[in-house]
Amino acid sequence: MTSLHSSWPDTGLAGTLVAATLLLALLRILQWVRLCWEMPPGPWGLPLVGYLPWIDPRAPHLTLTNLVEKYGRVYSLKMGGVSVVVIADPDLIRETFNQKITTGRAPLYLTHGIMKGYGLICAEGDLWRDHRKFVLGFMRHHGMKNTGSRGAMEPRIHEVGAQLTKELAQESEGVDISGKLMHHVGNTMNQLIFGFTYKEDDGTWRWLRYLLEEGTKLVGIAGPLNFLPCLRYLPQYKHIFSFITDNQRKTHAEYQKIISAHEEDLLREAAAQAAGDETSSDDEAKDTPRHIVDAYVKKRRQLGENVGSFTYKQLHHVAADLFGAGSETTITTLKWHLLNMALFPDIQTRIQRELDERAKGRDYVTLGEGEDLPFTQAAIMESQRLRSVVPLGIPHGVSQELRVAGYRVPRDTMILPLLWFVHHNPDTWPDPELYRPERFLDTEGRVLKHPAFMPFQTGRRRCIGDEFAMMIMFIFTTRILLKFRIKLEDELKGDPSQEPVCGITLSPRPFKLVFEPRESK
Ligand code: HEM
Numbered sequence: 001m002t003s004l005h006s007s008w009p010d011t012g013l014a015g016t017l018v019a020a021t022l023l024l025a026l027l028r029i030l031q032w033v034r035l036c037w038e039m040p041p042g043p044w045g046l047p048l049v050g051y052l053p054w055i056d057p058r059a060p061h062l063t064l065t066n067l068v069e070k071y072g073r074v075y076s077l078k079m080g081g082v083s084v085v086v087i088a089d090p091d092l093i094r095e096t097f098n099q100k101i102t103t104g105r106a107p108l109y110l111t112h113g114i115m116k117g118y119g120l121i122c123a124e125g126d127l128w129r130d131h132r133k134f135v136l137g138f139m140r141h142h143g144m145k146n147t148g149s150r151g152a153m154e155p156r157i158h159e160v161g162a163q164l165t166k167e168l169a170q171e172s173e174g175v176d177i178s179g180k181l182m183h184h185v186g187n188t189m190n191q192l193i194f195g196f197t198y199k200e201d202d203g204t205w206r207w208l209r210y211l212l213e214e215g216t217k218l219v220g221i222a223g224p225l226n227f228l229p230c231l232r233y234l235p236q237y238k239h240i241f242s243f244i245t246d247n248q249r250k251t252h253a254e255y256q257k258i259i260s261a262h263e264e265d266l267l268r269e270a271a272a273q274a275a276g277d278e279t280s281s282d283d284e285a286k287d288t289p290r291h292i293v294d295a296y297v298k299k300r301r302q303l304g305e306n307v308g309s310f311t312y313k314q315l316h317h318v319a320a321d322l323f324g325a326g327s328e329t330t331i332t333t334l335k336w337h338l339l340n341m342a343l344f345p346d347i348q349t350r351i352q353r354e355l356d357e358r359a360k361g362r363d364y365v366t367l368g369e370g371e372d373l374p375f376t377q378a379a380i381m382e383s384q385r386l387r388s389v390v391p392l393g394i395p396h397g398v399s400q401e402l403r404v405a406g407y408r409v410p411r412d413t414m415i416l417p418l419l420w421f422v423h424h425n426p427d428t429w430p431d432p433e434l435y436r437p438e439r440f441l442d443t444e445g446r447v448l449k450h451p452a453f454m455p456f457q458t459g460r461r462r463c464i465g466d467e468f469a470m471m472i473m474f475i476f477t478t479r480i481l482l483k484f485r486i487k488l489e490d491e492l493k494g495d496p497s498q499e500p501v502c503g504i505t506l507s508p509r510p511f512k513l514v515f516e517p518r519e520s521k
Pocket residue numbers: 120121122132321322323325326327329330333389390393394395455456457458461462463464465466468469
């Protein structure tokens with residue numbers, strides 16, 4: 001009895017504790033349910049892999065587009081261990097990506113695990129801000145921004161474009177233009193970053209081109225690694241991982257050679273100047289940065305002992321990012337546009353009429369004349385819309401909880417702007433599968449800035465090379481169209497634009513074009 005009596009108060013305390021714990025657990029569950037309830041709707045997935053098994057690796061943009069129909073313009077899902085919020089509305093993308101807390105990058109294995117946050121594409125915080133400001137500053141200085149003068153870059157791109165058309169004139173049969181575009185677009189990037197171009201058969205350049213092509217293919221295949229890093233221990237992924245890291249090391253060593261050679265050139269120039277060499281007396285021209293590496297070296301000199309994050313390691317990554325992000329996207333867009341010219345001969349004729357009228361016998365038009373060539377410009381934009389080369393955009397990460405369309409988006413979520421849907425929404429673009437450049441012209445025939453057109457994404461982290469890419473595409477394609485009539489080599493083989501290949505970019509299946517010389521106008 002005594003023991004029973006004495007156990008009463010104990011049981012009461014234990015009971016109270018159990019009840020309190022249960023209540024707390026219930027409150028936690030309710031809180032969790034409420035938080036989940038406030039998240040955007042979306043499909044369920046499996047433990048560990050989430051929704052990945054349902055995403056078509058050959059056309060992820062189409063799987064995600066189908067989900068828009070079911071869950072609306074903002075929805076959420078799990079990809080492996082990463083929570084993803086997909087936004088498929090241009091206004092919401094603009095509003096979201098204009099906020100400081102969305103300027104981070106998504107917590108992906110390739111960006112954080114391999115690139116380790118260096119460079120521009122994967123960088124975050126002060127490192128990203130300082131280097132983005134530095135590159136944008138250089139671009140503006142060289143007249144990339146539409147300030148009236150296009151600076152030093154325009155003649156350099158014309159030079160490379162003229163070389164391309166010269167080579168095409170020597171081709172009597174169909175050509176797969178991928179290799180030629182890789183060489184010439186790559187050389188415009190080399191001009192921008194290093195201030196020189198390579199000869200096509202240069203050994204180092206061949207090797208760098210091979211690395212870019214292979215690397216691009218492998219990063220495309222390595223997609224699932226981003227969400228399931230443990231896959232890197234499987235043999236097929238192990239090979240990809242070591243290819244990417246080995247070649248990163250080799251490319252950076254090559255870049256360092258270029259940087260060191262440039263530093264020596266600068267020292268020689270300074271010595272010549274000090275010795276009063278008359279030929280080196282143009283001080284202003286010497287201080288104006290000529291290319292990205294030149295600007296970086298000069299910036300480091302200004303900073304003196306306190307270079308901070310402006311290290312050579314960071315410069316290697318910045319150079320690789322500019323080269324990689326700029327080449328692949330611009331080449332793929334050019335391929336689509338030239339293919340469209342062959343697939344839509346009436347549109348090609350209309351562009352050529354507009355160009356002939358303006359060029360008056362010249363084999364080029366200038367960027368300044370672009371305003372008088374609205375149909376030519378609209379056709380390039382329509383190629384960018386129809387064949388969106390970055391269909392899933394480049395995802396961002398969220399550093400603090402935020403609201404999107406009233407839904408809760410927790411910290412560390414990956415935000416994916418579904419550019420494919422934005423560019424193919426039938427409510428915005430009637431008959432979205434048709435190639436119709438008029439969509440980008442107003443009633444007076446002037447080029448229209450369409451609010452739902454965002455091939456370079458939008459907001460604080462928008463593509464840094466947008467203007468440069470547009471300059472290359474305009475100069476290259478106008479030079480080609482002034483000189484040649486473009487045809488598909490073998491129309492009977494089917495339309496290569498069908499079932500595009502989705503890697504880092506969305507590109508057409510291999511095809512050959514015939515460049516027939518036009519009568520001079
Ligand atoms: C048609 C060609 C191009 C397309 C479609 C394209 C598209 C994009 C997109 C969608 C982004 C993601 C922006 C974001 O995260 O919000 C991006 C970022 C970037 N692009 Fe481009 N791009 C092109 C050409 C270029 C060129 C020519 C360069 C270099 C000169 C370049 C350099 C970069 C860099 C460095 C970033 C990262 C910016 C950052 O994270 O702050 N791109 N690009």
